[in-house]
Amino acid sequence: MNQVETTPDSVDSADANRAPKAEQNASTKPLYDRFVVFILLAVCGGAVDLWSKEAIFGWRGLPTQSDIWWIWEPYFGIETAVNIGAVFGVGAGQGGLFAAMSVLAAIGIVIWLFWFRAAESWWLTVALGLVGGGIIGNLYDRLGLWWQDGYPDEWQSGVRDWILWRINEQWTWPNFNIADSLLVVGAGMLLYQSFFPGQFAERSGKPKADKLQRENVNGDRIQPEVTTS
Numbered sequence: 001m002n003q004v005e006t007t008p009d010s011v012d013s014a015d016a017n018r019a020p021k022a023e024q025n026a027s028t029k030p031l032y033d034r035f036v037v038f039i040l041l042a043v044c045g046g047a048v049d050l051w052s053k054e055a056i057f058g059w060r061g062l063p064t065q066s067d068i069w070w071i072w073e074p075y076f077g078i079e080t081a082v083n084i085g086a087v088f089g090v091g092a093g094q095g096g097l098f099a100a101m102s103v104l105a106a107i108g109i110v111i112w113l114f115w116f117r118a119a120e121s122w123w124l125t126v127a128l129g130l131v132g133g134g135i136i137g138n139l140y141d142r143l144g145l146w147w148q149d150g151y152p153d154e155w156q157s158g159v160r161d162w163i164l165w166r167i168n169e170q171w172t173w174p175n176f177n178i179a180d181s182l183l184v185v186g187a188g189m190l191l192y193q194s195f196f197p198g199q200f201a202e203r204s205g206k207p208k209a210d211k212l213q214r215e216n217v218n219g220d221r222i223q224p225e226v227t228t229s
Contacts (some may be wrong), residue, residue: 004161015119034119038129045133049178050140056162061149068164076165081175082158097227099142102135109135123200130186137179 047223070077074112087204111129113119118128118135126132140146159177166172 020145031117031119033115034122034125035114037122038119038132039115041126041129042132042136045130045182046136046140046179049133049137049182051140052178053146053160053162054203057160060162074169075167079164079175081161082155082160083175095142095144099157102139102142106132106135106139121200123189123195125192127186127189127193130182130189134179134181134186136184137177137182142161167183 056078057080060069060078063080063082066080068077068079084095086094097155109132113125119125119197141159142157147156147161160178161175161177162174162222163181164176165171165176
């Protein structure tokens, strides 16, 4: 009867072979949980934005129909407005173009997350889910789905805003809405990741590979003897 003992080198070689397989399996693992989180953030974010617009405009009326309702005078309040442009009113009257760009951006986000598997990062999943919610909220307005007969024609592609923030009358931020806030927070998260690209990188198979490497380094793995006759 011959007795063959495994050596540390053979253990390292076997573990090294298993680590790439673990990462390869992780790269093909379905991202169902990330998809659910992304959809919930996008749909709920868009729904909250649209509900708030309906509620505030129903309460305060159209722009200029009511005075500012101050929450913290004179810094923070509620004032209805319609933005017919993009950021700071740039591109007024180009609502159709902005709507098309929003649709393309939404498609690009989904492809990036689930085709190129950016959703393996929870940070990117949450960030782009917030961006998706902002796109939904403002795209609804861009398509004129809120517009009614009797409203000015230029409002057909305008976005309803109602949040007012300012330092004083000379330093007043353009009115915005919840969708804008979601876009800013999501973009901020993406910007943060661009400065610290490795901080939130994660793959489900990587912890297993790291564990195998740590066990090899620490010598904690005990291999049984293999006997042959």
